[in-house]
Amino acid sequence: MTTQSFPVTELVAARRPTRKDAARNYDALLDAAREAFAEHGAEAALEDIARRAGVGIGTLYRNFPTRRHLFETVYADEVNALCRLALEVADREPWEALAVWLDRFAGYMVTKRAVREALDGESEVFAACRESMFAAGGPLFTRAQEAGEVRPDMEFGDLLRMVSGIMATAFEDDAQRDRVLGIALDGVRVRKDPGA
């Protein structure tokens, strides 16, 4: 199970160059893009990203011919990390495993909102990411549901959208964000009889 692979796996890093300087630039660009997208949203200027990465604009375009390529690569990278996490938490208690995974999922969503939005729907990489996310997190959800911890009239997709919606919103502070997320998750859990 530790060697399970997800649809995203092959799509990402496939084009990372092999020459040393080129690989370094590629990584620097990806980091700069992640940062810029988190900061300025999807309209971050590509020239600024190149500048942050300390490379010329030409190098950016060679690695990522279009803005979309950059989005997709940044996004797929994150999804990959989420998939790995899902495997790591698989042996914990049903609800706890799901909660830990969701927590990390929520964290990613904060900064990735812009990228997600820009990709929405029209990208096959995005579709693969979606698939991977379901392959990775779905089992955690199903297990929690079968253990009677999650209300039966809910689907995994519902949960992901609920969490990402809440995380995408601007809150006064992290405490409020956590509070709201917690309240919403209370709606997700099965209501145990107080007497039990």
Added chain:
Amino acid sequence: MTTQSFPVTELVAARRPTRKDAARNYDALLDAAREAFAEHGAEAALEDIARRAGVGIGTLYRNFPTRRHLFETVYADEVNALCRLALEVADREPWEALAVWLDRFAGYMVTKRAVREALDGESEVFAACRESMFAAGGPLFTRAQEAGEVRPDMEFGDLLRMVSGIMATAFEDDAQRDRVLGIALDGVRVRKDPGA
């Protein structure tokens, strides 16, 4: 109470021109802007908005010197409608009144997301809108909370952000959106003892 006024009231419509043709253009621009923002987000081209409204770009700039003016006016308009609704539902059952109001609130948020985002924080009109929203919806919330329908460890601001976050997300269909919103609101309500 029916004549209660909210902070937004004076800000909006204050600059609507009096001459007949000018007023017509003003309204057409506002409608076009609402539509364009809902469709293309905050970066909708101003020239396109003018075109939709059937007026010249000069007319747009005369009425709304900056993009921000347009945002603010469109947004304040919606908030106004929400304030009016709050007064109308005030005599229903506590939870029902809140739920009806939230439902409308949610509807507005779907299309107003982009505008909200663009204004966030840095605008005094936005602050006034916020204030009005609290003045209008807050009492509904407090009443439901005092009636024991809403969990006590929650604030009105938490609820607004929760709902707007969920509504801002893209769902597969309206049914899924409603389902998720319903689940989240289940977390908001007090858990009644099953025996009661």
Added chain:
DNA sequence: ACTCTACCGGAGGCCCACCTCCGCTTCAAC
């Protein structure tokens, strides 16, 4: 009907981000 004033429209200049292109540089294989 007449005037005068407020308002209209869009041509055109400005600016900024996008993207291409090519002479120079660096890597790595031999």
Added chain:
DNA sequence: GTTGAAGCGGAGGTGGGCCTCCGGTAGAGT
């Protein structure tokens, strides 16, 4: 060390949205 292929970078052309400005037009008061 040599060499050629892969990679680098940024100058500059292009496109499109932003906003100003002013000659023409249409409402409102008399």
